[in-house]
Amino acid sequence: MTYDFYPVNDFGPVMKGMAIGGLGILHVFLAQFAIGGGFVMCYLQWLLMTGRSQAARLFLDSFFKFLVLVSFVLGAITGVAMWFTSIQVSPRTIGLMVQSFHWVWATEWTFFSLEVVSGYAFYRYGKFLNDRARLTLLVIYSLAAWFSLFWINGILSWQLTPGSWIETQRAWIGFFNAGFWPSLLYRTVASVAVAALIALVVVNAIPNLERSDREQLVGHVSVLLAPMLLMPFLGLWYLLSMPADSRAWATGGSVAMTMFLTIAVGASSLIGWYSLVAFWYGRLYINGATAGLLTLLAFAATGGGEFVREGVRKPFTVRETLYSNGIHRDEVAEWRRIGMSNAAEEYPLRTNQVHASPIINQGAIVFRQQCSVCHTLGGVNAADELSRGWSDEQMRINIAQLQRTKPFMPPFAGTAEEVEALVQFLRWHQQGKPETWSLPADEIQRETLARIQAYLDQAGTEPSDMAQRNAAMRASAGLFTQKR
Amino acid sequence: MDTIFPFGFPSATAFYLTLFVGTLILHVLFMNFVVAGTGWLAWASLRGQLWFAKSVSESNKLPATGTSLLADWIPSMLSGAITAGVAPLLFVQILYQKEFYSANLLLSHRWMSILPVLILGFYALYILRTGWLARRSVWVRTLTALIPFACVAFVAYSWTENHLLSTSGVDNWRRFYVEGKTWYFEPQMLARLATWGIGSIPTMCVWLGWMAHYRLVRDLPVDPSIARQLPRLALVGVGASLLCGVAYIVAAPQLTGVFVGPMALPYFVLAIVGIVLQIAGWTIAARNSSAAGGLPYSALAMASAGVLATLAGMTVCREVIRLTALGAARLEQLYSRHQAAQEVEGFWVFAFFLILNAGLIAWCFRLVRINQAAVKSHHERG
Numbered sequence A: 001m002t003y004d005f006y007p008v009n010d011f012g013p014v015m016k017g018m019a020i021g022g023l024g025i026l027h028v029f030l031a032q033f034a035i036g037g038g039f040v041m042c043y044l045q046w047l048l049m050t051g052r053s054q055a056a057r058l059f060l061d062s063f064f065k066f067l068v069l070v071s072f073v074l075g076a077i078t079g080v081a082m083w084f085t086s087i088q089v090s091p092r093t094i095g096l097m098v099q100s101f102h103w104v105w106a107t108e109w110t111f112f113s114l115e116v117v118s119g120y121a122f123y124r125y126g127k128f129l130n131d132r133a134r135l136t137l138l139v140i141y142s143l144a145a146w147f148s149l150f151w152i153n154g155i156l157s158w159q160l161t162p163g164s165w166i167e168t169q170r171a172w173i174g175f176f177n178a179g180f181w182p183s184l185l186y187r188t189v190a191s192v193a194v195a196a197l198i199a200l201v202v203v204n205a206i207p208n209l210e211r212s213d214r215e216q217l218v219g220h221v222s223v224l225l226a227p228m229l230l231m232p233f234l235g236l237w238y239l240l241s242m243p244a245d246s247r248a249w250a251t252g253g254s255v256a257m258t259m260f261l262t263i264a265v266g267a268s269s270l271i272g273w274y275s276l277v278a279f280w281y282g283r284l285y286i287n288g289a290t291a292g293l294l295t296l297l298a299f300a301a302t303g304g305g306e307f308v309r310e311g312v313r314k315p316f317t318v319r320e321t322l323y324s325n326g327i328h329r330d331e332v333a334e335w336r337r338i339g340m341s342n343a344a345e346e347y348p349l350r351t352n353q354v355h356a357s358p359i360i361n362q363g364a365i366v367f368r369q370q371c372s373v374c375h376t377l378g379g380v381n382a383a384d385e386l387s388r389g390w391s392d393e394q395m396r397i398n399i400a401q402l403q404r405t406k407p408f409m410p411p412f413a414g415t416a417e418e419v420e421a422l423v424q425f426l427r428w429h430q431q432g433k434p435e436t437w438s439l440p441a442d443e444i445q446r447e448t449l450a451r452i453q454a455y456l457d458q459a460g461t462e463p464s465d466m467a468q469r470n471a472a473m474r475a476s477a478g479l480f481t482q483k484r
Numbered sequence B: 001m002d003t004i005f006p007f008g009f010p011s012a013t014a015f016y017l018t019l020f021v022g023t024l025i026l027h028v029l030f031m032n033f034v035v036a037g038t039g040w041l042a043w044a045s046l047r048g049q050l051w052f053a054k055s056v057s058e059s060n061k062l063p064a065t066g067t068s069l070l071a072d073w074i075p076s077m078l079s080g081a082i083t084a085g086v087a088p089l090l091f092v093q094i095l096y097q098k099e100f101y102s103a104n105l106l107l108s109h110r111w112m113s114i115l116p117v118l119i120l121g122f123y124a125l126y127i128l129r130t131g132w133l134a135r136r137s138v139w140v141r142t143l144t145a146l147i148p149f150a151c152v153a154f155v156a157y158s159w160t161e162n163h164l165l166s167t168s169g170v171d172n173w174r175r176f177y178v179e180g181k182t183w184y185f186e187p188q189m190l191a192r193l194a195t196w197g198i199g200s201i202p203t204m205c206v207w208l209g210w211m212a213h214y215r216l217v218r219d220l221p222v223d224p225s226i227a228r229q230l231p232r233l234a235l236v237g238v239g240a241s242l243l244c245g246v247a248y249i250v251a252a253p254q255l256t257g258v259f260v261g262p263m264a265l266p267y268f269v270l271a272i273v274g275i276v277l278q279i280a281g282w283t284i285a286a287r288n289s290s291a292a293g294g295l296p297y298s299a300l301a302m303a304s305a306g307v308l309a310t311l312a313g314m315t316v317c318r319e320v321i322r323l324t325a326l327g328a329a330r331l332e333q334l335y336s337r338h339q340a341a342q343e344v345e346g347f348w349v350f351a352f353f354l355i356l357n358a359g360l361i362a363w364c365f366r367l368v369r370i371n372q373a374a375v376k377s378h379h380e381r382g
């Protein structure tokens, strides 16, 4: 089997998912601002040209300056950072994404370049151009920014719903997947809403603007919050496009996912309701503090939504294809046979991590390769803490049958010896990493390994199948409601 | 590997190599402006010569100096460098996925630190143009002007470090990982970096030359000192980068064989022809510059052609160094991956949008140019 081993870094107490998730939220929020910002500006430029708002000109120049400073710098660099962080967290996932969709990415790059050029052209020369030229530049900018979303959205939604790409491996089948349209439309509406809220902050921050002009601008910009009325329907559509188990997870199956979904829905609803009321009463003025607060809520909504999107893919990073720990679905059986500790040949433990006992070292390698992408030791979602109350035998069963222990974990990809090494490694951690570590007699060891092998065989090498995953989700959802 | 680049490779490999090198040249064109430009700003600040217009209309009224043009354009050019960097970043992952990812992972947070550093450098460039900074003490102003250069130099250093580590081989990676290192160094590194870094000066001079030229075309004032400064600086840059190139070859003697080998030789010759053109172009420019600060069009065009030839030639030579370092056995393993990548759908969609969007980019420039009259009358009114 040809398998590219990569060096694995330790993020200390931080879960790797948190690093990519946190950055992702910031980047998505900024990208939404850049995309929606284009539409907001086109709308105001049009109002200006049709004589409906003279104050729009002042707003456009201030807003665009802000957009360039925030989105062209932070937005662009966090975009590159997403790529680099993905490599740090899961090189095999980003590798598969690049290999499968590089032309989509390259196409997106042409739009990104157009976005940057048209944006800077407006930034530098907008003031001197006639209104028609200004509008043309803004339309080009907005379309370029929106198309960047169009392309990237196909790749991101493919990760959760690759559909028949799995059999055909055809890029366009993967790209126009079940989640493509609901996700694209949802994100488009979210982008306009985010940009409108930030625009409201900017309207309140422009110096030397008459109160009446401010009120007029607030009124115009608030209109752009109206598409938020579509969000519940689009959100529902997106939820329905998800695989059943992912949906079950977000809607009660997992406490964390449900909480994040609740944050996303709750924060969006608050913004929506506020806007509706403002709209209803016509001239309700939104001041800077309120607009700032609503923007923070939009950030929370983006954060909740992104965590759900990242989380519900588990145990995969590309559904039914690649597990979160970078092991391909088809490779598990082979690793069961030959063992994952081969990784040590390419990348042994770091000098300062080597322990006197070989089994602890082997356990450390197994943990690094198979668990460390989602678990830490002693930090967030710490594997040693989660398993502290388990007996040795419980540990062996639960690790050998990982996909049954929790359906959002992948099957264990290693030998019985490796399961045992991992059990000993976790115990060693739980007991404060003693200097020496002794093992039972060989006879007992042999019996233990035979039992582990039986556990492994019972669970098989496939992920917990869909029905099983759903049943487990329902059960844990029930448990969740009972607890409440 | 015994015929001119990229023809000795299977078609898929040759195809991605060409795309990679082509887009990398674009990146380097912008990157050079930013590297040398931030260096210039840092130098100017140390000599107390910083002056920045706060807006385009203000800069249109005052005679442009090299410093003012740089301060005006560097933020957009840094955006250009980053945007243009995305395409080779994509193709390098298709060509040498394992190598590139392994180096990224080995350098770890050290590698990732280029991102906050870039953000810092970027914002420092914007701050340079604020009235807020103009009111600060000379120390604060000077230190702020040094930040972009320090940041950009660090980013350039890191790319070189990552590149060299990526070609240094599995055994080296293993050692690096086991020892828990996060900095990589080879004796050739500084000479290589200096060749890039100082080699960026002539590119910047060409950019500045055209900027000054178009200002004069638009009847906007240019400080006559530009016409004296640029040719001199460019010639010093060419000379100094040649010296660094020699130091680079001394530090890594195996390179001589690579440059005169069958894959790289024509490109090496192209690079040298480029240098000759640059020297000729700048010498003519130095002798014939106008009192208004303009550089003769034909001399500037010659120097530009020289810069393009040198960049193209050296970028290919750089690639051949990597291909040679990886060796035939490793490349054999990569061919099937490149082939698999080429079978993925989407190339024609990319090609279509590349042409369409390149056209739209050109249209954006045209829109602004057509409105030049408006800019000018605004300037005259103002």
Ligand code: HEM
Pocket: A080, B024, B027, B031, B034, B035, B078, B081, B082, B083, B084, B085, B086, B088, B089, B090, B092, B118, B152, B153, B155, B156, B157, B159, B160, B161, B162, B163, B166, B192, B196, B318
């Ligand atoms: C101020 C910012 C930057 C500077 C000064 C810079 C500088 C450099 C330098 C000096 C090299 C050549 C390294 C060598 O051959 O020794 C290089 C290569 C490269 N740069 Fe940049 N860079 C910058 C930003 C970026 C960004 C943001 C990206 C990605 C979006 C990027 C993408 C690349 C790629 C893909 C290569 C080729 C890497 C390889 O072949 O191994 N650069 N850059």
